[in-house]
Amino acid sequence: MKDIHFGIVPREWGDFFQEAYEQIKVAEKTGFESVWFEEHHSNEYYLPCPIDALNAIATHTNLKLGTSIVILPLYHPLRLAEQIAQLDVLTHGRVILGVGAGYREKDFENFGIMLDERGTYMDEGLILLDKLLSQDKVTFYGKKYILKDAEVLPKPVQKPRPPIWVGGWKKTAIRRAAKFGDAWFPGPVGTISEVLNDKKIYEEELGKLNKKITTLPIMRDIYVTETDDKALKESEESFNYMYGIDYSTSGHPLLGQTQMKFKDWAYDRFLIGSPSTIIEIVDKLVKNGFNYFVLRFSLRKLTNDQIKNSIRLFGEKVITYFKNER
Numbered sequence: 001m002k003d004i005h006f007g008i009v010p011r012e013w014g015d016f017f018q019e020a021y022e023q024i025k026v027a028e029k030t031g032f033e034s035v036w037f038e039e040h041h042s043n044e045y046y047l048p049c050p051i052d053a054l055n056a057i058a059t060h061t062n063l064k065l066g067t068s069i070v071i072l073p074l075y076h077p078l079r080l081a082e083q084i085a086q087l088d089v090l091t092h093g094r095v096i097l098g099v100g101a102g103y104r105e106k107d108f109e110n111f112g113i114m115l116d117e118r119g120t121y122m123d124e125g126l127i128l129l130d131k132l133l134s135q136d137k138v139t140f141y142g143k144k145y146i147l148k149d150a151e152v153l154p155k156p157v158q159k160p161r162p163p164i165w166v167g168g169w170k171k172t173a174i175r176r177a178a179k180f181g182d183a184w185f186p187g188p189v190g191t192i193s194e195v196l197n198d199k200k201i202y203e204e205e206l207g208k209l210n211k212k213i214t215t216l217p218i219m220r221d222i223y224v225t226e227t228d229d230k231a232l233k234e235s236e237e238s239f240n241y242m243y244g245i246d247y248s249t250s251g252h253p254l255l256g257q258t259q260m261k262f263k264d265w266a267y268d269r270f271l272i273g274s275p276s277t278i279i280e281i282v283d284k285l286v287k288n289g290f291n292y293f294v295l296r297f298s299l300r301k302l303t304n305d306q307i308k309n310s311i312r313l314f315g316e317k318v319i320t321y322f323k324n325e326r
Helices: 017-029 052-058 077-090 115-134 170-179 192-208 229-250 262-264 275-285 304-325
Strands: 005-010 034-037 063-068 095-102 140-141 146-149 164-166 217-224 271-273 293-296
Touching: 005 017, 005 304, 017 034, 017 052, 017 304, 034 052, 052 077, 077 095, 077 115, 095 115, 115 140, 115 164, 115 170, 140 262, 164 170, 170 192, 192 275, 217 229, 217 275, 217 304, 229 262, 229 271, 271 275, 275 304
Parallel strands: 005 034, 005 293, 034 063, 063 095, 095 164, 217 271, 217 293
Antiparallel strands: 140 146
């Protein structure tokens, strides 16, 4: 399985730890390499502090640990760099930092950050994260941040620093990922066709900077079970909530207030079905250059047992296929 990697998003809401722990243990046994947590605020189906969640799980697993994503404008870059460096030390170099600008008004409204200023926060934040995590002392005078001889201690284990993946769908966000990040990190909401179109923009922007793709991640929602019909039936309630209620009222840049039927949401977007169906979709993405799959198994209305079975089937059937056949 040359250069193809798989990670999971386990349960990430409420009293999450025990079920997340159980799901991670299944993932460890079946070939996954990483675990990821997301960030949203005042939302019953997300956690507000993904780095804290990773710290909680860090000593219970040997998987790599990632954020998918942290809302960078809500963090002072120095504080975030210190948190990431400390976690990287704790885990002996297992951290991947995924960041994004955010898009939900509710995520910003009580933090004193204006949604329409998040681009400036992102640009300066990414410049500073790179410097703070790789240099000894940093002085910076920007529109949003001023630092004088700032130093992150302890230093991260990974050199020159932990990888930084940058999410976003608009052209400005993709350009930012090419300029400041180690990878563009498309989330689960866009269709595969939209992802492939935006990948062309990313490649063009990299070309302007004389850069090449090394890691190309993608995040997808997923449910795997024994048959396609069973997978569709059992996941329908989850996806109708996650997309028909949550995403479609969140101001997502790709969706607005879109309302669709479940099969329309699912088409060209979700990984739903039997292992053989999932293999076909993953293989299409692999052939288009994607080599790191962050998979949100924790659909919001599924039981813990359903999620664990989905993880197990993917590991035993899909990961094994790519390990043995490619």
